[in-house]
Amino acid sequence: MTARDFDAIIVGSGPGGSTAADVLTAAGWSVVVFEKGRNHLIDTGDPTRLSTDFSNDEIKFMIRHFLGPDPLLEPRTFRREESDGDRTHVGEVNNVASTVGGGGPHADGKVPRFREDDFRMLSEWGPVEGASVADWPIGYEDLEPAYAEAERLIGVAGEAGANPFAAPRSGPYPMPPGPPMYGALITSDAAERHGWHPYPAPTAVNSVPYDDRPACNNCGFCAFFGCPIHAKGDPVASLRRALLTGRAELRPETFVSRIMVRDGRATGVEYRGPDGQARTETAGHVIVAAGGMETPRLLLLSGLEHPMIGRNLMFHLQTYVMGALPVRVHGHKGRSVTHVHDDFVVPDAASLAAAREAGLPWFKGGMVEHAGPAHPILEAKLAPWGPGHKDAMRRSQMREHLWGFCMQGEDLPQPSNRVDLDPSVRDVRGVPALRVTYRPHAHEQAASAYYGPMMEDCLRTAGAEWALTYAAPGAFDPVPMSRHVAGTARMGTDPAHSVCDPWGRLHDVPNVVVADSSLFPTGAGYGPTLTLVALAIRNMGALAPHRGG
Amino acid sequence: MAVWLTDGQYRIVQAVCARLIPTDQDPGATEAGVVDYIDGLLGAFSFDPPRIWAGGPFSGRTGGDGAFASFHRLGPLDELAWRTRIEGSRGLPEREWNGPVRGLQEIYAEGLDRLGADFADAGGDEQDRRLRADEEFTRQVYGHACEGMYGAPEYGGNRAGLGWAYIGFEGDVQPRGYSDEEVSGP
Secondary structure (H helix, E strand, O other), rough: OOOOOOEEEEEEHHHHHHHHHHHHHOOOOEEEEOOEEEEOOOOOOOOEEEEEOOOHHHHHHHHHHOOOOOOOOEEEEEEEOOOOOOOEEEOOOOOOOEOOOOOOOOOEEEEEOOOOHHHHHOOOOOOOOOOOOOOOOOOOOHHHHHHHHHHHHHHHHHOOOOOOOOOOOOOOOOOOOOOOOOOHHHHHHHHHHHHOOEEOEEEOOOOOOOOOOOOOOOOOOOOOOOOOOOOOOOOHHHHHHHHHOOOOOEEEEOOOEEEEEEEEEEEEEEEEEOOOOOEEEEEEEEEEEOOOOHHHHHHHHOOOOOOOOEEEOOEEEEEEEEEEOOOOOOOOOOOOEEEEEEEHHOOOHHHHHHHHHOOOOOOOOOOOEEEEOOOOHHHHHHHHOOOOHHHHHOOOOOOOOOEEEEEEEEEOOOOOOOEEEEEEEEEOOEEEEEEEEEEOOOHHHHHHOOOOOOOOHHHHHHHOOEEEEEEOOOOOOOOOOOOOOOOOEEEOOOOOOOOOOOOEEOOOOEEEOOOOOHHOOOOOOOHHHHHHHHHHHHHHHHHHHHOOO | OOOOOOHHHHHHHHHHHHHHHOOOOOOOOHHHHHHHHHHHHOOOOHHOOOOOOOOOOEEOOEEOOOOOOOOOOOOOHHHHHHHHHHOOOOHHHOOOEOOOOOHHHHHHHHHHHHHOOHHHHOHHHHHHHHHHHOOOHHHHHHHHHHHHOOOOOOOOOHHHHHHHHOOOOOOOOOOOOOHHHHHHHH
């Protein structure tokens, strides 16, 4: 065997890739982490120093793509179905931040665990026509130790026992919950009066100093903003540990364009660094953690031909129910979301009857976040121009009074929902853009139609003068925007129906290991981050003794 | 002193912004200098580093050093993206990986021409009529006007925080943040 540059090449520095780097370097591996975005997270020369680039700046983060990707440089394309033609939309398609730390810096850090039945949807709830519902090859009990480890590593604040629907835990959360937001207290009270069970959102935001990082000070620039004081448990913790071993190298602004495969084994990758020159690097393993959309793109760019690559693409069908509360809820004070409830994740007799009426055997909703919009440019752009503008902004029906719910509706996997390569649109490097073909299943639409009015009623109980429901993607805006992406390299035991084995290895190229939410056979009604980190802890731990390949 | 707009264009943009976000008992776009935000965006590459992304982590408004005014350096791809977005692709092959791109400078120059050289001196009703007749351009300017009214002052608009003050928004608050009582109380 020839000398290799690294034991492993890791593609992507988000929660999955950073976790892989942490676990593998702790086991003595040498790794290089390629990240196509820029580095605003950590000083690679001195990993004890964290970056100062993040700020409370709506223009920089919400309008000017500071965390990337810039949709001009890296367009994605979209169509609802093949009969739409090559595409109906070019630009931003459910973009997650493309930067060192991946989606971590931009997220507001809600990190719930999945429940037991999320791992065995087929045997628990059964098949649904038109969907490829499947059991995971592992159960909650297999993942519980890794969940606990993930919560400890990234630092999660929460209250064990507060959610009656939660799966059993081996221990408490590492930190207590942070302060509840005023609006969330109002809607939590109303939700309890409706018989629901709101609880403090498990949040990867420090409520007390933790892991050499300070407690959150409630600045309110949380979701979509990097944290200026690094109180968020984004991947900075795992990345810092990996770099401090001296066995990890981080290369930002470096785009991996192909995994080189010979005789069923990966030998390394082709990449382009900041200077644009194409180069190669070799390694015993390639860990792919580029996210649920870029991971299948890279597998397809590498010429891998498994027919399931890119299929079963899942987002969340988000049901927003918003109403105007008479009081000023000041959603800009606090950490975006402090309360959630899981009552709609669990089917009951009434929801099963509603499902049958909709022609479905069952449906599930998703975790419901209690939240409201917080920032003035967003509000202003939706306000009228002219004489009414100032009054609208002073009354602030949106920023100061709008409050409500966002249900992260579980999206069923469908083989026809997929990522593939656009036939002609290219990124700035000349590499084919990824194309999304996606339309929701009747399942998630029926769940949204069922739970939406219940949430509207609850908002009226909370005092809202009016309430309205908007489900996304919907008829007017079919392009998904949930930022939650999964399923495009699903794992399973049967190589005919899954891309990866139960340890995340490609069936066809076993020294390529996927370490992100692409692995998920089903998507659950919860954000994917903690589960993909736990999977990476489990799978990389199993890989670690096999450094030689 | 305008950065990119001509004196005539500057007057028109200022007049447009005054119609979009008028002055009433509270300051409007005129007092907040929204035109300077737009001029600063169109002329972002007149500065080094270009005025695209303000610095961090703090502005100095609630403590810490005032770092917003030190704009980030752009990497080669970021510069390519923002030059293309602002200046247009101008037939340059390196800017046309997916075909030609119209730049903001061209969009503004043509839009302001359509509004007419006499726009700033026309009556309010006539100004509104012209703005409504050119809905797409007006929408674009309005979006920028909102950014200039309610974005960080370091980008050239929201002078002295006037846009934030009249709506009771405190703007960026790091490193002070909000107390637990401010978060949980009315």
